[in-house]
Amino acid sequence: MSILDRFRLDGKVAVITGAGRGIGAACAKAFADAGANVVIGARTISELESVAAEIEAKGQKAKIVKLDVLNQQDRENFINAAIETFGRIDILVNNAGGFPPKPALKTSIEEFEAAFRFNVSTALACSQIAIPKMIETAGAGSIINISSIAGQEPSSQFAAYGVAKSSLSFLTKELAQEFAPKIRVNAIGVGSTKTEALNTVLTPEIEQTMVDLTPMARLGEVEDISACALYLASPASAYLTGDIIQVNGGLNSLNMKMPRAFD
Numbered sequence: 001m002s003i004l005d006r007f008r009l010d011g012k013v014a015v016i017t018g019a020g021r022g023i024g025a026a027c028a029k030a031f032a033d034a035g036a037n038v039v040i041g042a043r044t045i046s047e048l049e050s051v052a053a054e055i056e057a058k059g060q061k062a063k064i065v066k067l068d069v070l071n072q073q074d075r076e077n078f079i080n081a082a083i084e085t086f087g088r089i090d091i092l093v094n095n096a097g098g099f100p101p102k103p104a105l106k107t108s109i110e111e112f113e114a115a116f117r118f119n120v121s122t123a124l125a126c127s128q129i130a131i132p133k134m135i136e137t138a139g140a141g142s143i144i145n146i147s148s149i150a151g152q153e154p155s156s157q158f159a160a161y162g163v164a165k166s167s168l169s170f171l172t173k174e175l176a177q178e179f180a181p182k183i184r185v186n187a188i189g190v191g192s193t194k195t196e197a198l199n200t201v202l203t204p205e206i207e208q209t210m211v212d213l214t215p216m217a218r219l220g221e222v223e224d225i226s227a228c229a230l231y232l233a234s235p236a237s238a239y240l241t242g243d244i245i246q247v248n249g250g251l252n253s254l255n256m257k258m259p260r261a262f263d
């Protein structure tokens, strides 16, 4: 028996929200590399099809489900697809989320609440559906919430996103207490990672500033995050629950220079 066997997911089934690209797609591919079959959901089917083709090329199975994570019927269909297709569910990654930075005085209460709904309520709602099915079909489970450095370190213009991700991190700790020892719940505090979402705010100058402010002297790659997700999903982390692993290149503050209100 090698320690590497503990990172295997053979025979296990993972469901991943927001898995058409970026961090969610990388998690699906990492889990498939470790032997899992996966259910992948997002709103754009063509992107899910590309990810599924890559997973099938690795010799694993991928079930595609059209998912708007804000819709309860979609969430139920998505998680039920794991049972209907593969007969079990072992791993849930609550990855779909996000919200752009915005000055606090320009953030409407509706936007503030929408950021909370998208990043936090959806993770609770998916967990509520998945947990009884994990117990019923696998006797145990691992939930991984994709949080952010913005939920760990405060910054100007991150009132909505930062509070939402900080709540997601604390929800992780709450659920870990409630569902131990059968269901482990952990989160990843993701730092700036090269995805389409980050690209929307990157210019060469902004990217250079971010790199300069990052101790590890580069931005994150999606595989930096999916390697941690694989650890959290697998028996390698069997004694870890309620933790937020910060995968952020050594940051202890955000690496974006956000203007203050009176600049």
Ligand SMILES: NC(=O)c1ccc[n+]([C@@H]2O[C@H](COP(=O)([O-])OP(=O)(O)OC[C@H]3O[C@@H](n4cnc5c(N)ncnc54)[C@H](OP(=O)(O)O)[C@@H]3O)[C@@H](O)[C@H]2O)c1
Residues within 6 Å of the ligand: 017, 018, 019, 020, 021, 022, 023, 024, 041, 042, 043, 044, 045, 047, 067, 068, 069, 070, 095, 096, 097, 098, 099, 146, 147, 148, 149, 189, 190, 191, 192, 193, 194, 195, 196, 197, 198
């Ligand atoms: N990249 C970073 O620097 C960074 C840093 C910290 C935290 N994060 C967190 O990491 C997570 C993933 O971000 P990413 O950078 O990988 O983003 P991304 O590359 O834009 O990918 C987002 C994925 O989520 C899906 N999605 C968006 N809205 C959805 C909805 N309503 N229902 C279902 N799926 C939805 C997208 O597909 P469709 O649009 O087709 O639905 C896509 O597949 C987010 O929670 C984000 O807050 C990212």
